[in-house]
Amino acid sequence: MLLWRIGASALPTKVNLSRRFDHIDSTCILCNNAEESPIHLFFGCPFTRAFWASACWGLRIETSSLVTDEDIIKLILIPPNSPFPSHDQWTISLNMALIIDEIWGTRNLIQFQEGIADIHLSKKNVQTRFLEYSRVFSVSSALPAVQPTPVWTPPPHGWIKLNVDAVLNSSKSALAVVARDHQGEVLYIWGCQHHLCSPSQAEASSILWAVKLALQEHWKSIIDEGNAQVCFDALSSQDHILDWNICTIINNIRSLSSSFVSCKFRWIKRNSNSAVHSAARIALNSCQQYCFNKSNIPPPLKSVCMEDSSLCSFVCV
Incomplete structure (x- = not known):
């Protein structure tokens, strides 16, 4: 009315x-x-x-x-x-x-x-x-007979885990970062559009962006986690032979990582990275960069974060 x-x-x-x-x-x-x-x-x-x-x-x-x-x-x-x-x-x-x-x-x-x-x-x-x-x-859906086990694991106390991902279409790519603490609480979700490039370049750029964001937040100990194996293999070993199209980005990440007290890079499977993948899909369809904090996460993202980890179900409400 x-x-x-x-x-x-x-x-x-x-x-x-x-x-x-x-x-x-x-x-x-x-x-x-x-x-x-x-x-x-x-x-x-x-x-x-x-x-x-x-x-x-x-x-x-x-x-x-x-x-x-x-x-x-x-x-x-x-x-x-x-x-x-x-x-x-x-x-x-x-x-x-x-x-x-x-x-x-x-x-x-x-x-x-x-x-x-x-x-x-x-x-x-x-x-x-x-x-x-x-x-x-909202349309209710029947619960599956067997509930999926949590796939996201929290970092140690005092550390921040940053899950990263990138998605592409025919004209552009998009990056996303989800930052959570040892209790599984979502601190920030960032997303932005990125220029069209190869999948490995987009994934490497998402890792570089996550490191820069962590520096801005003055976090001392971080774990960068994602499902781009070629990028995380390159970051896990100094002796790894770099793919030429991500060489510069990987070297920039290595240089910035020395600014932290502790900085680790970890490869995970795609089904352990679902929350940030959803955030990247949203960024791909958004006309501007976004940053959600724990008090204003949109319901679609809040839901996938809760599904991602049993810990999040207690704090993302």
């Missing part, structure tokens, strides 16, 4: 009220810097822009693409540049609709009850409602 009222320009924002009544102060009550039109209230206000970035997996919406109130509804029903597969896109529309509803509720709380805008509380409200709705509307 709220979305219908927005699309029909029937929502009593201050701008809509000023068109019908005299002497209406049309200033946005959240920021006091602009007129409270639906587009400003839900997308242009500094409070709501920060709220979108916090509650919708870092989404930032350019208000220049919104001209009419109807455009707001189109944006929610068909999210732009969605990085998720088509069968999961409904979760984005659901989350966006709940954010719209929370913004309107916050606005009314301030307008009529002298409340305050609290991004953290609003984000919690949206997350709670999202989980409730998604459990109801």
Whole structure:
């Protein structure tokens, strides 16, 4: 009903009220810097822009693409540049609709009850409602007769394990890194598009990116893990004969690895690397680099992380 009222320009924002009544102060009550039109209230206000970035997996919406109130509804029903597969896109529309509803509720709380805008509380409200709705509307699947055993193993205490992977299509490649601690807690998930290159070059680039990210985070002891055997064999032995097309990348990785107190490289099978592979697939379909932390991991990635390891099921909730 709220979305219908927005699309029909029937929502009593201050701008809509000023068109019908005299002497209406049309200033946005959240920021006091602009007129409270639906587009400003839900997308242009500094409070709501920060709220979108916090509650919708870092989404930032350019208000220049919104001209009419109807455009707001189109944006929610068909999210732009969605990085998720088509069968999961409904979760984005659901989350966006709940954010719209929370913004309107916050606005009314301030307008009529002298409340305050609290991004953290609003984000919690949206997350709670999202989980409730998604459990109801998601398609349930029968559990297999035999549950798969965990395939991801945690690093020692004090170490960070970075799983890496790369995927390609006919025009580009994409890299991903998943960082987890000794308790299996997901610290960060990074993903980005990369230029088109050979599979081994893409895999080597994902390892190099993981090392650079670890340096940025000031981690001292790391384990880089992935399923690109040619790359990890090259990194595990100084005497290994390097493939010419990854020679420079491997040497750069070796040079940076000396900056850590401890740095290990470990090859694993593909079925032990499923979480980061899913992250790479999402990066391949995304128009921009992303970084999710443990508090804003999208449901599709959170689910595969939980399936990846029994430890994650206790912390990625």
